[in-house]
Amino acid sequence: MRRLFLGAIISIMTFMSFSDVSSQSYELRGSLREFVKVFSQSPNEVDLSETRFKLEFLSAHGENSAFKAKSYYIYDGLNKKGTWDFQEAYIDYYSSYLDVRVGRQVIAWGKADEINPTDILNPQNLSNMTENKSIRKIGLLSTKTELKLYDFILEGIWKPEFDNMKLPPMDSRWAFFTIPGLEELPEPEYPQNRIQDTEWAFKLSRTVSLFDLSVSYFDGWDNMVTPVMTFNPTSQQIEMDRLKFFRTKMIGADFAGSIASFGIWGEAAYFNTDENDPLVKNPYLQYVLGTDYTFGYNITLNVQYFQEMNETEADKEITSKLGVGMPLQQAASFRVNRDFGYGEAHSIELFGYYDIKESGLLLQPKLILSPEDAFDVETGVIVFAAEEESLFGRFEENNQVYIKCTYSF
Amino acid sequence: MKKIIKLLGITVFVFVLTVNLVSAQEKVTTASEIMEGWDNRIFPIDNTGNMTMNLIDKKGKIRTRLLKTFRMSDDKQIMWFLEPADVKGSSFLRLSYDDRDDDMWVYLPAFGKVRRIASHAKKGSFMGTDFSFEDMGDRKLMDYTYQLLKEEEINRQSCWVVESIPNKGIATDYSKIVSWIRKDCYYDVREEFYDERGNLKKIKTVEFKKLKKYWIPVMMVMENLKSKHKTEMIFDKLEVDTGLDEKVFKSNYMTRIH
Numbered sequence: 001m002r003r004l005f006l007g008a009i010i011s012i013m014t015f016m017s018f019s020d021v022s023s024q025s026y027e028l029r030g031s032l033r034e035f036v037k038v039f040s041q042s043p044n045e046v047d048l049s050e051t052r053f054k055l056e057f058l059s060a061h062g063e064n065s066a067f068k069a070k071s072y073y074i075y076d077g078l079n080k081k082g083t084w085d086f087q088e089a090y091i092d093y094y095s096s097y098l099d100v101r102v103g104r105q106v107i108a109w110g111k112a113d114e115i116n117p118t119d120i121l122n123p124q125n126l127s128n129m130t131e132n133k134s135i136r137k138i139g140l141l142s143t144k145t146e147l148k149l150y151d152f153i154l155e156g157i158w159k160p161e162f163d164n165m166k167l168p169p170m171d172s173r174w175a176f177f178t179i180p181g182l183e184e185l186p187e188p189e190y191p192q193n194r195i196q197d198t199e200w201a202f203k204l205s206r207t208v209s210l211f212d213l214s215v216s217y218f219d220g221w222d223n224m225v226t227p228v229m230t231f232n233p234t235s236q237q238i239e240m241d242r243l244k245f246f247r248t249k250m251i252g253a254d255f256a257g258s259i260a261s262f263g264i265w266g267e268a269a270y271f272n273t274d275e276n277d278p279l280v281k282n283p284y285l286q287y288v289l290g291t292d293y294t295f296g297y298n299i300t301l302n303v304q305y306f307q308e309m310n311e312t313e314a315d316k317e318i319t320s321k322l323g324v325g326m327p328l329q330q331a332a333s334f335r336v337n338r339d340f341g342y343g344e345a346h347s348i349e350l351f352g353y354y355d356i357k358e359s360g361l362l363l364q365p366k367l368i369l370s371p372e373d374a375f376d377v378e379t380g381v382i383v384f385a386a387e388e389e390s391l392f393g394r395f396e397e398n399n400q401v402y403i404k405c406t407y408s409f
Numbered sequence: 410m411k412k413i414i415k416l417l418g419i420t421v422f423v424f425v426l427t428v429n430l431v432s433a434q435e436k437v438t439t440a441s442e443i444m445e446g447w448d449n450r451i452f453p454i455d456n457t458g459n460m461t462m463n464l465i466d467k468k469g470k471i472r473t474r475l476l477k478t479f480r481m482s483d484d485k486q487i488m489w490f491l492e493p494a495d496v497k498g499s500s501f502l503r504l505s506y507d508d509r510d511d512d513m514w515v516y517l518p519a520f521g522k523v524r525r526i527a528s529h530a531k532k533g534s535f536m537g538t539d540f541s542f543e544d545m546g547d548r549k550l551m552d553y554t555y556q557l558l559k560e561e562e563i564n565r566q567s568c569w570v571v572e573s574i575p576n577k578g579i580a581t582d583y584s585k586i587v588s589w590i591r592k593d594c595y596y597d598v599r600e601e602f603y604d605e606r607g608n609l610k611k612i613k614t615v616e617f618k619k620l621k622k623y624w625i626p627v628m629m630v631m632e633n634l635k636s637k638h639k640t641e642m643i644f645d646k647l648e649v650d651t652g653l654d655e656k657v658f659k660s661n662y663m664t665r666i667h
Contacts, residue, residue: 029494058666066666094665096656108521134519146661153661207512207660212525256525258510261580263527294529342466342638343537373472373493408495 024062030055030409037130037402039173040381047173047400048128049077052135066092072135087139099146104139107157109203109216110267111256115306115333117269117286118216118252121157121201123223125166129174130364130382130402138163152206159199162191164223164245173398176391179227179240188225188243211257218250222271226279246275263292278314285309298344302335328391330357345370353392360386360393374408440555443569446595447588448550453623453649455481460488460644462538467637474536477667478644483547485658489667490536500663501536505547510580513542516663523660532582539611539631539640543582544602552579558587563599567592583610594624609634620649 031054037047053073060066069089075082090103110116114133124136141161147154168174170184179185191197199220206213222245230241254267268287273280290304308329337349346369353362366380383399386392462474475492483505490499498518505511513526531542553573561570568589575581584607589599594617602611616628629642656662 029497031495060666068666092666096654099661099665106521110522111524132519134521148656148659148661153659210509210512212660258525258527258529261529263525263529292527292529294533298533300530339534339537342470342636343464343472344534345472345537374495376495406495408493 025060027058028055029058031406032409033404033406035402035404037400039397040399040401041397046078047398048402051075051077064094066094068092070139087137089139097148101142101144104141105144106134106137106139107142107144108134108137109252109254111212111214111254111265112267112288112290113265113302113304113333113335115288115304115331116267117288118218118250118254118267120218120220120223120250120269121159123163123165126176127166127168127172127174129168138166152204155203155205157199157201157203159201159220160195162197162199162221162223162245164188164190164225167225174395176394182240185225186243188245191221191245191247209257210259211255213255214253216250216252216254218248218252220248221245222248222273222280226277228277229279246273246277246280248273261293265290281310283311297338298340299336299338302333302337304333306331306333328353328355328357331355341370345373355386355390355392358387358390358393360384360390362392376404376406378402378404378406438557438569440557440569440571443557443571443590443595444550444553444555444573447590447597450595451623452483453480453621453625455479455651455653456623456625456647456649457651457653458644458647459491460642462536463641463643464538465639465641472537474538479653479657481653481655481658485655486545487658487662489663491667496536498666499536502658502660502663503546504658507549511546513546514660514663516660523663531580538642539633539636539638540642541582544613544631548573548586552576552581553586561589563589566598568598596624596626618647620647623649625649 033052033054035048035050035052039045039047051074054070055073056068056070058066058068067090070087072085072087073082074085086104088103088105090101090105093100093102107121108116108119109121110119121142122137122140124133125131125138126136128136140159140163142157142159145156147156167176167185170178170182199218201216201218201220203214203216225243226246227240228242228244229238231237232239249272250269252267252269254265256263256265258264266287266289268285270283270285272283275282286306286308288304288306290302292300292302294300306328332354333352334354335349335351337347339347346367348367349365351364351366353360355361361384363383363385364380366378368376368378370376379402381399381401384392384395386396388394388396457477457479460476460478462476464472464474473492474490474496476488476490478486478488480486485505486501486503488501490496500516502514502516503511504513511531513531514523515526516523526542531546533541535542535545553575556572556574558570558572561568568591571588571590573586573588575583582604583602584605585603587601587603588597590597596615596617598615598617600613601609602613604610611634612632614630615626617624618627619625625644625647627644627647630639631642632639
């Protein structure tokens with residue numbers, strides 16, 4: 001399948017090479033970021049000491065085609081190990097009615113802030129949950145076409161490559177869960193490399209008066225691994241047999257607009273799978289409703305309510321997963337932000353999640369200073385407060401202080 | 410002789426009548442008529458160019474942003490940030506309507522998606538400059554009540570000075586705007602913006618250049634009297650009536666690589 005895809009990319013590049021080369025432009029840009037996180041409780045271990053070098057290469061080939069590659073070199077200072085992450089490398093073709101993007105790419109869906117039930121096209125690396133979502137996302141080989149039909153935009157996506165959510169190791173302080181007797185999760189059973197096992201999706205969008213609206217459909221794999229349990233007659237216990245992924249369909253919708261002086265948005269996704277497994281919740285609905293308002297002194301408040309609705313009580317016991325990245329079933333988020341200084345270059349923010357179901361709280365106050373253009377310093381703390389058995393309670397010993405310095409070029 | 414006297418009499422009568430008619434025409438130029446002229450000023454079918462924004466603080470420190478802009482009439486505008494590096498690739502789209510508020514969207518590459526700007530945010534600063542999103546948008550003629558204050562020369566150009574007071578229920582950051590409108594082309598060369606308490610808050614000055622048959626702004630300066638900050642917008646590489654496709658002003662175009 002990947003060979004077929006590579007062939008398609010080479011064909012498109014050949015096609016592009018015959019087009020007008022007189023107005024070709026190239027650009028190299030990127031950033032260097034130092035990120036250190038330290039646990040605030042004794043013995044104040046360093047959680048992360050990372051140097052991240054981002055390099056982007058862009059080339060526009062006249063008005064009709066372009067190329068972009070984005071990669072990260074990440075040096076883990078704690079484990080003295082460097083890795084490359086080739087997040088994106090794609091070719092664009094633009095015309096009056098059709099835009100096509102082919103290659104490794106990150107696709108962002110949804111109009112809510114951070115919590116996006118419909119944003120399921122790329123898995124995320126959740127080993128550092130406090131990382132920016134755009135960095136957490138794992139790029140995948142896909143084609144994306146955008147067809148302009150009158151006032152509508154019809155987006156079609158085909159994903160021949162599959163990858164799954166990367167969870168923190170089970171021996172990590174950030175592990176979502178532990179399985180007795182297992183130090184690390186075994187290699188999951190990946191979908192087969194067949195055309196019928198590829199993923200596809202559609203989205204239809206348009207603007208109506210003061211609102212942007214869209215409906216979407218996804219037919220692919222739940223990218224969070226699910227354990228398959230079997231009864232072991234020797235030990236007379238139910239044990240984990242293997243890890244697998246379930247084929248899932250999603251119907252989604254979202255909107256964003258204004259009413260009076262308030263910005264409002266909403267996003268909902270209904271998930272269903274044909275598989276029948278007691279550890280797979282099926283079907284379920286996730287939705288987010290949000291609003292924001294700007295007060296005097298440039299203070300903006302953004303509030304969201306998130307809920308997952310399950311058909312059975314048993315399903316409620318299974319942690320929420322697909323696309324959200326946070327296994328919360330009923331939560332609110334809030335963000336109070338003020339940009340200040342000349343050019344609004346600096347900002348101060350208090351972000352938080354309140355787990356309504358389990359009364360947990362995550363607070364993240366931060367300060368971002370930009371003494372010069374393209375140079376930012378961000379510092380903040382992350383505080384968890386919750387009952388031990390809840391998700392946030394699991395991380396109550398993980399309160400931390402962090403600092404990030406970023407230079408862009 | 411009688412004929413000459415008669416001819417002279419007719420000539421004087423015609424002259425007096427003409428002068429009276431002209432002065433009467435000048436006198437009947439009301440604030441509303443001037444603003445109608447301002448609203449109907451002739452824009453190019455489209456124009457493209459680069460814009461340099463210099464953000465100057467009270468100590469004289471300058472932060473510079475470079476943008477590429479496309480505009481169609483006065484209704485549609487799209488711009489991409491080219492510099493500095495940390496905002497490069499961001500873009501802004503504004504669509505203006507006669508009967509309702511402007512629609513505005515921003516695209517921030519870090520988020521990977523286009524976001525609509527809510528109406529309350531339009532009072533906020535446009536990308537950290539002294540221009541607000543409201544200043545970047547289009548004022549609706551029917552949203553204000555006008556009064557002609559005086560006539561005055563600015564840079565040897567004869568101008569009408571018109572006060573615009575927002576009608577009740579109009580969402581705006583200003584209690585009053587005073588505009589100096591050039592008599593020859595109906596373009597505003599200076600505007601004073603007053604805050605809700607009636608204090609002078611910001612002053613905008615504009616320099617124009619004639620390109621083909623159009624008057625095009627080549628420099629706009631917005632000075633914030635409270636913060637003592639100033640933003641200069643300097644336009645260059647300007648081209649008019651280039652035949653831009655209307656599809657350029659769609660939100661999906663904002664994400665393209667330039």
